[in-house]
Amino acid sequence: MKEGGFARGQGPGRVAIVGAGQVGTMIGMALTAAGLKAGVDGVDLFDVDPSVAALSRERGAGRRVLGDLGEALSADTVIIAIPVPGIVRFLEEYGARLAPGSLVIDTGGAKAMVVNAMRRHVPPSVHAVGGHPMAGTEVPGPAGARSGLCAGAPFAIVPVRDDPEALARAHALALAAGSIPVDVDAETHDRIVARTSHLPHLVAFAVARVVRRGDLDGAVARSLASSGLAGVTRLAASDPTMVAGFLWANAREVRRSVAELVEALAALGEALDGGPEGLAEALAGIVLGVSR
């Protein structure tokens, strides 16, 4: 089996990032800044929209823009940083063409669907790992990426096969980006993230919809808008295609978490029947339960 162009365990080698949006740019910036000391032998960027890749490069995410996806497939480390449905299509189409001995990892927000596709479409000669860097901003595209966002952030590492080298290389990659690798299986990841990330995204859009649809006097409503609203709806500024991708890919757990939210709202509505003291007690109970 041909190994990638770098000694095992030494680092990511030549990295190709497929998808130069906010997440790809963020990781590219972190890896480019880390450089050879962290085993990064340059970052190449590919995006279906070449102007996006060019902007990403300008932001410092890589040394060059690839004109052809095929060039990405021969890298030592391929990072697929596109919405989940696109990741699955990429694996279906190109998984078999990845270089033996290379590492392929994604950045999608839902993992079971991705690692299943990796098992099906990536040959065992390639080290495949599911990844999820838990960092970013709500601003889509390379412009939304900020250097340093990866630093100290969790980076979920999700096994695809019994392949310790895959996990070791994924750890090295996460560490090179300054992140903290967190080993977790796909199902646990998806169950947790449904509630800690996907539900907050869905709620942000849903509250935004209520504010928009409510028969509110626009001018007065705008002048009364609170910082609290901005906090809760901030995630509704996220790229809808990215958000729709992980919500769809994690639909079962997302639906469960929505049902739990509706139940929680109903329980608080019942507490509201009991007057302000009973409601305050119910709210305080949640806070105590959440504090760690």
Added chain:
Amino acid sequence: MKEGGFARGQGPGRVAIVGAGQVGTMIGMALTAAGLKAGVDGVDLFDVDPSVAALSRERGAGRRVLGDLGEALSADTVIIAIPVPGIVRFLEEYGARLAPGSLVIDTGGAKAMVVNAMRRHVPPSVHAVGGHPMAGTEVPGPAGARSGLCAGAPFAIVPVRDDPEALARAHALALAAGSIPVDVDAETHDRIVARTSHLPHLVAFAVARVVRRGDLDGAVARSLASSGLAGVTRLAASDPTMVAGFLWANAREVRRSVAELVEALAALGEALDGGPEGLAEALAGIVLGVSR
């Protein structure tokens, strides 16, 4: 009719703040900093917990702590900065003892219940106005108050009776605190704020409850917690008694906004059935609708 100890329209005169928590402290800091130039002839602080009032004074919210609530009632401007149920009780008990010609204003997050209580319990010789400074942090108590938070923030001014002087004085008070007075009737305020503030608070607690209740692996869940979750649940750190107070006082509109949220979640759930493209379109439609 005896007038307060300051010429009309010149400013708030001697101010007494009843309730030296985060909101009272924030306003006290702003008014104390504004001082005589803004017509503020000193701020006195009362709290049922004298140690809270003392801490508020230490933070710069006023010149002295009142040992007796009676001393507050004789001020030129009385600001009631306690949870809504407490405001109503205060008006019932002490409304008739407020000084003729003085201004009484509250800071509660729900207004119809408060201005109704003002109509019933505050004699017409007193200038009564409902107030709602749309500023603050999620940290309860004087420690959560930050100077400058009032600056540039909206301050809802809600009429109680046909009393132009009351409104003029309330405007002067809001301006003295550096805020932007926004005239709005109680029903419109409550309908808007139910959706722009009360619903976000309720959702923050409900999402916190889901995260807590979900059968999540605690250590992994903590290591995967995202900044998105922190944003959506930030308001769940608010004082439960304050939050319960305005949710209860605005129960009808809060219940309606919850029903609208559940409907919005159901609509997004339906869009989810249509696959990622349909869902992305639905999410993008919300964003477009919200963007101004």
